[in-house]
Amino acid sequence: MSADGRREIGTLDWRGSAGGDLLIRGAHALDPRSDLDRECDILVRAGRIAAIADSGAGQLPDGGEEIDASGLHAFPAFFDPHVHLRTPGQEYREDIETGTRAAAAGGFCGIVAMANTDPVVDDPAIVAALRERAEAEAAVPTGYVATVTRGMGGRELTEMAALREAGALGFSDDGLPIADAGVMRRALQYQHLVGGTILLHEEDPTLTGDGVMAEGAVSAALGLAGVPDVSESTMIARDGALCLYEDARAHVQHLSARASVDAVAIAKSAGAQLTAELTPHHLVLTDEEVRSLDARFKMNPPLRTEDDRQALIEALRSGVVDCIGTDHAPHAGHEKEVPFEVANMGVTGLETAFAALYTELVMPGVVDLALIVQRMGAGAGLFDLAPSRIAPDTEADIALVDLDAEWEAGADGWESRSDNSCFAGRRLRSRPVITIVAGAVAYRRREFAMKVAG
Numbered sequence: 422m423s424a425d426g427r428r429e430i431g432t433l434d435w436r437g438s439a440g441g442d443l444l445i446r447g448a449h450a451l452d453p454r455s456d457l458d459r460e461c462d463i464l465v466r467a468g469r470i471a472a473i474a475d476s477g478a479g480q481l482p483d484g485g486e487e488i489d490a491s492g493l494h495a496f497p498a499f500f501d502p503h504v505h506l507r508t509p510g511q512e513y514r515e516d517i518e519t520g521t522r523a524a525a526a527g528g529f530c531g532i533v534a535m536a537n538t539d540p541v542v543d544d545p546a547i548v549a550a551l552r553e554r555a556e557a558e559a560a561v562p563t564g565y566v567a568t569v570t571r572g573m574g575g576r577e578l579t580e581m582a583a584l585r586e587a588g589a590l591g592f593s594d595d596g597l598p599i600a601d602a603g604v605m606r607r608a609l610q611y612q613h614l615v616g617g618t619i620l621l622h623e624e625d626p627t628l629t630g631d632g633v634m635a636e637g638a639v640s641a642a643l644g645l646a647g648v649p650d651v652s653e654s655t656m657i658a659r660d661g662a663l664c665l666y667e668d669a670r671a672h673v674q675h676l677s678a679r680a681s682v683d684a685v686a687i688a689k690s691a692g693a694q695l696t697a698e699l700t701p702h703h704l705v706l707t708d709e710e711v712r713s714l715d716a717r718f719k720m721n722p723p724l725r726t727e728d729d730r731q732a733l734i735e736a737l738r739s740g741v742v743d744c745i746g747t748d749h750a751p752h753a754g755h756e757k758e759v760p761f762e763v764a765n766m767g768v769t770g771l772e773t774a775f776a777a778l779y780t781e782l783v784m785p786g787v788v789d790l791a792l793i794v795q796r797m798g799a800g801a802g803l804f805d806l807a808p809s810r811i812a813p814d815t816e817a818d819i820a821l822v823d824l825d826a827e828w829e830a831g832a833d834g835w836e837s838r839s840d841n842s843c844f845a846g847r848r849l850r851s852r853p854v855i856t857i858v859a860g861a862v863a864y865r866r867r868e869f870a871m872k873v874a875g
């Protein structure tokens with residue numbers, strides 16, 4: 422348990438165990454939650470941070486491993502509240518092992534898997550089975566949400582209390598909205614009773630229609646059907662009002678539009694227990710990319726205008742948006758390498774999230790590095806987990822990142838089974854090189870192994 426009584430991330434299911442002893446020597450540690458921003462040695466004992474010493478002063482305990490981290494940054498490892506691991510039933514796209522390896526490679530120490538699998542996660546027995554599999558296969562701690570409605574049919578609620586007892590961290594029909602306001606209201610009433618949170622994929626199907634990209638100048642020029650921003654923002658306004666009315670808690674996934682930011686801000690200022698999330702791709706890219714008709718720029722919600730993107734960046738800064746989630750959505754080649762109109766929606770994101778944000782937002786001076794680090798860990802809080810910190814007597818969940826690394830995304834392959842990255846082929850700066858979870862090395866880039874002593 423952490424100081425504020427919340428569970429730590431290592432209490433999720435994974436194949437690792439609390440690690441041994443480590444000395445991380447000479448990293449520049451940056452943790453805005455702990456007010457830490459300096460070069461230091463981090464001593465880890467039995468999986469927990471035992472001490473933070475001046476650089477060069479740390480003593481390695483017998484049998485421990487020393488990591489020479491000079492030239493690297495140490496961040497509290499990231500947490501992704503929004504990942505599609507595709508297990509059960511869609512392992513041709515991704516599975517627990519490949520998806521969590523991609524997470525570890527991206528500097529994440531914890532993820533939450535969505536429930537729109539085949540079958541969908543709408544039964545306590547499925548939650549239990551997935552947790553068992555994660556315990557055997559997951560490279561980083563993994564949590565599960567269950568669906569809000571049976572079969573994601575949008576009508577009949579699942580057994581939310583029993584699903585919570587089986588260990589579901591929350592509920593989501595992500596992939597589909599909960600179109601019926603009455604169903605949404607009853608789901609929120611149950612949430613109030615059983616805890617967790619409800620993660621919302623917000624769109625009004627009657628406004629989305631058969632849209633395949635954002636509605637606007639680009640969709641008009643391309644002659645493609647567009648999705649108006651009000652498809653998202655009107656649903657957020659509805660659900661913000663319902664949360665307030667039922668004193669319930671919900672989380673808006675993947676905001677795409679200025680109008681949506683406004684709707685979240687209004688709900689929050691009225692006192693609703695609403696949180697919100699942004700993806701790296703919505704923060705970095707716009708619908709101009711769709712002019713290429715490359716299906717790697719097709720996702721739901723769609724990329725929108727530069728004005729929308731600016732509003733999202735401002736929401737990240739102001740705190741209207743609480744956290745970053747990747748919406749890592751692997752698809753096989755035959756689902757993406759087809760005409761834009763018929764391609765599946767969704768892009769991968771775990772392995773590029775930090776680097777894309779660092780390259781496109783931090784390096785040009787648009788957003789502070791400390792803010793990105795904070796928001797990339799904050800998703801843990803949605804599930805009453807304590808976000809990672811670099812501070813004595815906390816679990817040692819640390820991402821060691823080389824901010825000077827330059828790489829072409831995808832050039833040396835992916836850990837994910839799928840390669841539908843919207844950043845593929847881009848030159849990116851910065852790369853996680855070692856990810857430590859509960860004091861154990863969950864991921865180490867191959868070329869970095871040479872620099873490790875002990």
Ligand SMILES: [Zn+2]
Nearest residue numbers: 595596622721
């Ligand atoms: Zn979604």
Ligand SMILES: [Zn+2]
Nearest residue numbers: 535595596748
């Ligand atoms: Zn999603």
